[in-house]
Amino acid sequence: MILFLQSLINGILLGGIYAACAAGFSLAFGVMGVVNLSHGDFVMIGAFVTYWLFILLGWDPFLTLPITLMVLFFLGLFLQKLTLNRIAGAPPIMSYLLTFGLHLVLSSLALRAWTADYRTLNPSYAGLNFNLFGLILPYSRLSTFSLALILIFGLYLLLYRTEMGRAIRATAQDGEMARLLGIRIFKVYAVTFAISAAITGVAGSLVAQTFVVYPQMGLPFTVTAFCVVVLGGLGYVPGTLFGGLILGVFESLATTYLTAGLSLVLTFLLLLVMLILRPGGVFGKGALE
Amino acid sequence: MTARIARKTLLAFLAIVALLAILPFLGLEGYRLRLLTLVFLWISLAGCWNFMSGYTGYIDFGPVAYFGAGAYATAILMIRLDLPFALSLALSGGVCALLSAIIGWATLRIRGAYFAIATFAAAEALKQISLEGDRVAGFEFFGGSHGLTLPPPPASEFFYYVLLAFMVLVVGISFFLEKTKFGYGLKAIRESEPSAELSGVPTLALKIKAYVLSSSLIGCLGGIEAYWLTYIIPDDVFNVMRTIQMVIMTLLGGMGTVWGPVIGAGFLTLVAEFLGAKFVYDYLTILGVVIIVVVLILPRGIMSLGKGKRGEAK
Numbered sequence: 001m002i003l004f005l006q007s008l009i010n011g012i013l014l015g016g017i018y019a020a021c022a023a024g025f026s027l028a029f030g031v032m033g034v035v036n037l038s039h040g041d042f043v044m045i046g047a048f049v050t051y052w053l054f055i056l057l058g059w060d061p062f063l064t065l066p067i068t069l070m071v072l073f074f075l076g077l078f079l080q081k082l083t084l085n086r087i088a089g090a091p092p093i094m095s096y097l098l099t100f101g102l103h104l105v106l107s108s109l110a111l112r113a114w115t116a117d118y119r120t121l122n123p124s125y126a127g128l129n130f131n132l133f134g135l136i137l138p139y140s141r142l143s144t145f146s147l148a149l150i151l152i153f154g155l156y157l158l159l160y161r162t163e164m165g166r167a168i169r170a171t172a173q174d175g176e177m178a179r180l181l182g183i184r185i186f187k188v189y190a191v192t193f194a195i196s197a198a199i200t201g202v203a204g205s206l207v208a209q210t211f212v213v214y215p216q217m218g219l220p221f222t223v224t225a226f227c228v229v230v231l232g233g234l235g236y237v238p239g240t241l242f243g244g245l246i247l248g249v250f251e252s253l254a255t256t257y258l259t260a261g262l263s264l265v266l267t268f269l270l271l272l273v274m275l276i277l278r279p280g281g282v283f284g285k286g287a288l289e
Numbered sequence: 290m291t292a293r294i295a296r297k298t299l300l301a302f303l304a305i306v307a308l309l310a311i312l313p314f315l316g317l318e319g320y321r322l323r324l325l326t327l328v329f330l331w332i333s334l335a336g337c338w339n340f341m342s343g344y345t346g347y348i349d350f351g352p353v354a355y356f357g358a359g360a361y362a363t364a365i366l367m368i369r370l371d372l373p374f375a376l377s378l379a380l381s382g383g384v385c386a387l388l389s390a391i392i393g394w395a396t397l398r399i400r401g402a403y404f405a406i407a408t409f410a411a412a413e414a415l416k417q418i419s420l421e422g423d424r425v426a427g428f429e430f431f432g433g434s435h436g437l438t439l440p441p442p443p444a445s446e447f448f449y450y451v452l453l454a455f456m457v458l459v460v461g462i463s464f465f466l467e468k469t470k471f472g473y474g475l476k477a478i479r480e481s482e483p484s485a486e487l488s489g490v491p492t493l494a495l496k497i498k499a500y501v502l503s504s505s506l507i508g509c510l511g512g513i514e515a516y517w518l519t520y521i522i523p524d525d526v527f528n529v530m531r532t533i534q535m536v537i538m539t540l541l542g543g544m545g546t547v548w549g550p551v552i553g554a555g556f557l558t559l560v561a562e563f564l565g566a567k568f569v570y571d572y573l574t575i576l577g578v579v580i581i582v583v584v585l586i587l588p589r590g591i592m593s594l595g596k597g598k599r600g601e602a603k
Binding site for chain 1: 348350395396398399401402403405406407409410411413414417418421424425529533536537540544570571573574576577578579580581583584585588
């Protein structure tokens with residue numbers, strides 16, 4: 001019983017991080033129709049920003065979050081202006097290829113700059129945890145989980161309570177109509193992609209505190225984002241929270257009761273079954289073609 | 290393309306094939322022979338991907354599933370059952386046909402990004418099964434991350450001719466698609482699936498047929514490569530880069546055309562070989578930049594260059 005509860009809690013804590021990593025992916029897909037294959041590389045870059053600020057300047061990992069936010073916001077804006085803006089309206093395959101090209105460039109430049117070494121962050125409080133009736137809750141996981149929730153809630157507020165958010169949602173619903181109503185959709189695209197990169201980068205900073213950091217960590221996170229977003233409904237941002245939690249718990253239970261390798265097989269099978277049976281996500285609120 | 294030009298291109302292609310067929314007798318060997326063999330392999334792979342995705346517009350993002358499955362099926366049949374290569378290869382084609390019929394039957398009802406993600410997931414699932422299957426089942430079958438070693442292969446010339454023949458077969462099928470009702474049906478799906486359905490095109494059946502055709506041939510190519518290299522591991526035969534390469538090559542040449550994959554794959558294999566030899570460490574970065582530049586500058590492929598103002602692929 002305690003084993004089951006412990007895996008459940010581990011899964012929930014993991015799921016929060018997954019949700020934070022995937023929210024930006026869902027946003028970019030919902031608004032621009034872009035399946036961003038370089039999404040995981042934003043997680044990687046965010047993780048490295050935190051890592052280097054901690055190692056070189058001795059900053060606490062949590063204090064690096066605003067820096068990551070800024071760095072990734074401008075990187076996203078730059079990449080959007082330079083590349084994605086030019087293929088707006090092109091067939092979707094163009095966005096797969098373009099973003100895969102970006103993935104290759106970002107991950108191999110990172111490999112050149114920082115080598116393939118596996119790195120971990122070890123702040124003084126890394127090993128501390130909180131014992132609740134025999135269940136172990138590491139402080140670092142609890143705090144990254146809370147921050148992940150705050151991040152998603154912040155994105156929700158931005159989308160549903162601000163003028164910019166209204167413009168973004170209008171563009172997502174019907175770009176042509178939004179344009180007729182005087183929304184500058186290219187500006188919206190640029191800001192959307194920048195926001196997507198920024199929150200993903202911050203999620204990367206959170207990832208750095210519990211996962212291993214290395215240049216090739218991006219692609220697995222892109223795949224995780226796929227799964228989360230499909231579970232929650234593609235393009236439906238609030239759904240990512242539930243998608244993340246479901247995936248986290250599912251993986252954690254599969255790892256406990258089966259083996260880690262099989263848990264990945266099951267994850268992909270879950271993804272396949274979901275796509276076939278409920279392509280709109282658990283709530284059926286995702287974008288459908 | 291008018292019929293006359295199409296016939297001329299075909300004749301030129303056959304002349305080149307005839308020339309390629311006698312080259313080994315004129316002293317072609319070693320590295321250059323293997324490089325040309327590699328070009329034939331990639332032209333065939335890109336061509337097979339094009340049958341499905343180029344003609345129907347359904348972007349298959351997991352063709353590598355069948356490349357890997359074919360490689361593993363051939364290897365397992367040859368090692369565990371001591372079957373000869375030709376029989377193993379034919380059986381592997383059958384295995385991939387069956388596998389793709391099942392996966393295609395389930396996934397070809399969903400569209401766009403969903404289909405792309407689903408096929409990608411199927412490929413990754415197969416890769417994980419070949420990696421972890423042994424440990425879970427508790428006996429030696431796939432060889433886990435150590436992979437499998439095949440019996441010693443014949444000389445390089447053997448693969449040169451096998452893959453040359455395969456390439457001719459793939460181009461031949463593309464021609465068949467251009468001229469037959471089957472091919473028109475696939476193109477109708479690409480233009481507008483609901484209209485095709487309304488006009489009486491059995492869309493789901495056609496899509497599954499195209500998917501199975503493409504996947505079983507890709508499976509055979511996986512088997513050929515496995516025997517050629519004699520050593521396979523999951524991370525190589527199921528590598529997502531192979532999928533991307535098939536997609537990029539076809540797109541570079543022009544999707545849904547007979548010659549697009551031939552030109553794109555021929556060009557990119559040689560460029561990649563050159564870059565890989567010259568810039569060992571920055572190869573992937575440069576390849577990424579090449580992909581981005583191609584998408585931004587030539588979104589309709591090399592084939593669109595000579596098309597004039599109308600630019601319609603006919």
